Amino acid sequence: xxxxxxHIMKTALKLFLQKSFKxxxxxxxVQKTGLSKGAFxxxxxxxxxxxxEIINTYYLKMAxxxxxxxxxxxxxxxxxxxxxxxxxxxxxxKKLLEDTNDEDDINYLTIAFDAIHIIPDFNLKVEELHxxxxxxxxxxxxxxxxxGELDTVMTDDQxxxxxxxxxxxxxxxxxxxxxxxxLGPKMLELWDxxxxxxxx
Amino acid sequence: xxxxxxHIMKTALKLFLQKSFKxxxxxxxVQKTGLSKGAFxxxxxxxxxxxxEIINTYYLKMAxxxxxxxxxxxxxxxxxxxxxxxxxxxxxxKKLLEDTNDEDDINYLTIAFDAIHIIPDFNLKVEELHxxxxxxxxxxxxxxxxxGELDTVMTDDQxxxxxxxxxxxxxxxxxxxxxxxxLGPKMLELWDxxxxxxxx
DNA sequence: TTTTTTAAACCGAACGTCCGGTCTGTATTG
DNA sequence: CAATACAGACCGGACGTTCGGTTTAAAAAA
Numbered sequence: 001x002x003x004x005x006x007h008i009m010k011t012a013l014k015l016f017l018q019k020s021f022k023x024x025x026x027x028x029x030v031q032k033t034g035l036s037k038g039a040f041x042x043x044x045x046x047x048x049x050x051x052x053e054i055i056n057t058y059y060l061k062m063a064x065x066x067x068x069x070x071x072x073x074x075x076x077x078x079x080x081x082x083x084x085x086x087x088x089x090x091x092x093x094k095k096l097l098e099d100t101n102d103e104d105d106i107n108y109l110t111i112a113f114d115a116i117h118i119i120p121d122f123n124l125k126v127e128e129l130h131x132x133x134x135x136x137x138x139x140x141x142x143x144x145x146x147x148g149e150l151d152t153v154m155t156d157d158q159x160x161x162x163x164x165x166x167x168x169x170x171x172x173x174x175x176x177x178x179x180x181x182x183l184g185p186k187m188l189e190l191w192d193x194x195x196x197x198x199x200x
Numbered sequence: 201x202x203x204x205x206x207h208i209m210k211t212a213l214k215l216f217l218q219k220s221f222k223x224x225x226x227x228x229x230v231q232k233t234g235l236s237k238g239a240f241x242x243x244x245x246x247x248x249x250x251x252x253e254i255i256n257t258y259y260l261k262m263a264x265x266x267x268x269x270x271x272x273x274x275x276x277x278x279x280x281x282x283x284x285x286x287x288x289x290x291x292x293x294k295k296l297l298e299d300t301n302d303e304d305d306i307n308y309l310t311i312a313f314d315a316i317h318i319i320p321d322f323n324l325k326v327e328e329l330h331x332x333x334x335x336x337x338x339x340x341x342x343x344x345x346x347x348g349e350l351d352t353v354m355t356d357d358q359x360x361x362x363x364x365x366x367x368x369x370x371x372x373x374x375x376x377x378x379x380x381x382x383l384g385p386k387m388l389e390l391w392d393x394x395x396x397x398x399x400x
Numbered sequence: 401t402t403t404t405t406t407a408a409a410c411c412g413a414a415c416g417t418c419c420g421g422t423c424t425g426t427a428t429t430g
Numbered sequence: 431c432a433a434t435a436c437a438g439a440c441c442g443g444a445c446g447t448t449c450g451g452t453t454t455a456a457a458a459a460a
Contacts, residue, residue, distance in 0.1 A: 004409080019317070022222035026446055036411045037447080043409095047446065109372075113310050116376065117219070126376060158393035162362065165369030165390075170361075172309075172368050176316065176326060190365070193358035197397060204435080226420055236437045237421080243435095247420065 005043045008033050013054050014097045017106040021051060021114040048118060055115045055122065058096075059108075062089060063129055067136035075144030076199075079163065079191055087184035105178040108171075134160050151200035159198060166190060205243045208233050213254050214297045217306045221251060221314040248318060255315050255322065258296075259308075262289055263329055267336035275344030276399075279363065279391055287384035305378040308371075334360050351400035359398060366390060 011033045015024045026047060030037050044050040065085065071077030093106065115122045137160035144150040152159065167187055174180045211233045215224040226247060230237055244250040265285065271277030293306065315322045337360035344350040352359065367387055374380045 020220050020222060020313075022220060025444080027444085038412065038449085038451095039410045041447070107313070109309065110313050112376070113220075113307070123376065123378075130373065153396045154393045158390060161370075161390050162366055162394060165366040165373070166362055168369030168372050169365030169367065172372055173330065173365070176312070176323065178323075190358060190361050193354045194362060196353045225418085227418085238423090238425095238438065239436045241421070 004035070004039070008035070008040060008043060009050070009054055009057065010097060012050055013058055014099065014104075016051065016054065016111045016114070017097075017108065018104070020110050021047075021118065051114070052119055055111075055119055059111065059115065060125060060129075062093065063126070065129075065133065065136075067132070067140075070140070072140075072143060074147070074149055075140050076149070076195060078140040078144075079195070080188070083184050083188050083191075086187075090181065090183070105175070105180055107175050107180075109175055133164055137163050148200055150198050152198040154198065162194065163191065166194075204235070204239070208235070208240060208243060209250070209254055209257065210297055212250055213258055214299065214304075216251065216254060216311045216314070217297075217308065218304070220310050221247075221318065251314070252319055255311075255319055259311065259315065260325060260329075262293065263326070265333065265336075267332070267340075270340070272340075272343060274347070274349055275340050276349070276395060278340040278344075279395070280388070283384050283388050283391070286387075290381065290383070305375070306380050307375050308380075309375055333364055337363050348400055350398050352398040354398065362394065363391065366394075 008029070012024070012029050015028060015032065018024075026037065026040070029047075029050075030040055033040070044053070065082075067082075070081035070085070112126070134157070138156040141150065141156040141159045145152075145156070150159075154162075170186050170190070171180070171183055174183055174186070208229070212224070212229050215228060215232065218224075226237065226240070229247075229250075230240055233240070244253070265282070267282075270281035270285070290306075312326070334357070338356040341350065341356040341359045345352075345356070350359075354362075370386050370390070371380070371383055374383055374386070
C-alpha cells in the first residue's frame with residue numbers, strides 16, 4: 001500500500017486519539033507528517049474523508065474482537081484469553097503508531113463520539129459489534145454452566161453484561177486518568193474476583 | 201441570582217451536553233439565548249470562563265452523589281435508593297434545561313473530556329469523587345455483609361467496583377445509542393440479578 | 401545510452417469563511 | 431445622573447481548502 005498515505009493516516013490517528021476532530025487542525029497534521037498541505041490533499045479530498053478512512057481502517061477493525069479465537073473449553077480460559085487479546089491489541093496499536101513514549105495515552109472514546117457525528121451508520125456498526133460481543137460472552141457463560149464449571153443464579157445474559165460493562169466502565173475511568181495501558185491487569189483482578197463468586 | 205446569566209448558562213449547558221466545546225460556537229450560544237454578543241460578554245469574560253462556570257455550577261455538583269442519603273439498613277435498599285436518586289437527578293436536569301423534547305439526549309462524557317483539557321484540577325476533583333464513590337459502595341457492602349444480608353467470596357472493594365463500573369459501562373453504551381434516560385431501569389435489572397448472586 | 405515525455409508526488413502562497421472577542425453606542429433602571 | 435444591560439458592527443487571526451507550479455522518477459523514444 002501507498003506508504004505516504006499510510007503515514008498520514010497513522011499520524012492523524014495518533015492525533016485523533018489525543019483530541020477531538022475539531023481540535024486537530026490541518027496545520028498540525030501537515031506539520032506532524034512532515035509534508036505539505038498540497039501533499040495531503042493529493043491523497044485525501046478532505047479532513048473528513050481522512051477521518052472516515054481512519055475509522056474504517058483502524059477503529060472498526062480493532063473494535064471487532066475475534067471471540068472465536070478464545071478458549072471454548074472453560075469460561076476461565078475464555079476471559080483470560082480476552083484480557084490477553086486486548087493487551088496484545090493495545091501493544092500492537094502502540095507499535096502501529098510508533099508510539100515509543102509511554103506517557104502518551106490513547107482516548108478511544110472521543111474519536112468514537114466524533115465518528116458518531118461524522119460517519120453515517122457508525123452507530124449501527126458499533127451496535128452490531130456490541131450485540132456480537134454480548135452474545136459471545138453469553139455463549140461462553142452457557143458453555144461454562146453446561147460443563148459444570150459455573151454455578152450461579154444469574155442468567156447468562158446478566159453475567160455477560162457484568163463482564164462487558166465492567167470492562168467498559170474501567171476503560172472509561174482509565175481514559176479519564178490517562179492510564180489506559182493498565183486496563184488488562186485491572187480487569188483481570190476484578191474479573192478473577194467475580195469468577196470465584198460464580199464458579200461451582 | 202442574575203436570571204440572564206443563569207439563562208445563558210443553562211442554554212450553553214444544553215449545547216455542551218450535545219457537542220464538544222469547539223463545536224459549540226459563540227454565534228450559536230448567542231442565537232439560542234436570544235441575546236447579543238454584547239450581552240454575553242457583559243456577563244462572561246470568555247467562552248472558556250462560561251464553560252468553567254458551567255462545570256463548577258452544574259457538572260461537579262451533579263457528579264457529587266449524596267450517598268449518605270441512601271438506605272444504611274440494607275444493601276438492597278442502598279442500591280435501589282441510588283438508582284432512584286440517579287433517575288431523579290436526570291429528570292431534574294431535564295427540567296433545569298427546560299428540555300421538553302425527549303429526543304434530545306444527554307452526553308455527559310464529551311463535556312467531561314473537554315473539562316479535562318480546559319479546567320485545571322478537573323481530573324483531581326473527579327478522581328476525589330471517584331474515590332468517595334467507591335468507598336461509599338464498599339461501606340454499604342460491608343454493612344450488608346455484617347448484617348448477614350450478603351454472603352460472598354468477593355471482597356467489599358470488588359463488589360463496589362462491579363457496581364460502579366457496570367454503571368459507568370452501561371451509561372457509556374446508552375450515550376452512544378442516545379438512550380441515556382434508560383440508565384435507571386437497565387441498571388436495576390442487572391444489579392438485581394447480581395444481588396441475587398451475592399445475597400445470603 | 402541519451403534524450404524526451406509523462407504522470408504522480410509534492411509544495412506553499414493565497415482565498416474565502418468563520419471564529420472568538422472588542423468596541424462604541426443606546427436604552428433602561430435606580 | 432450614573433450605572434447597568436444590552437445591541438450589533440467590526441476586527442484580526444485561524445481555519446479548511448484551492449490552485450498554479452516544481453520536483454522526481456520511471457517509461458518511451460531517439
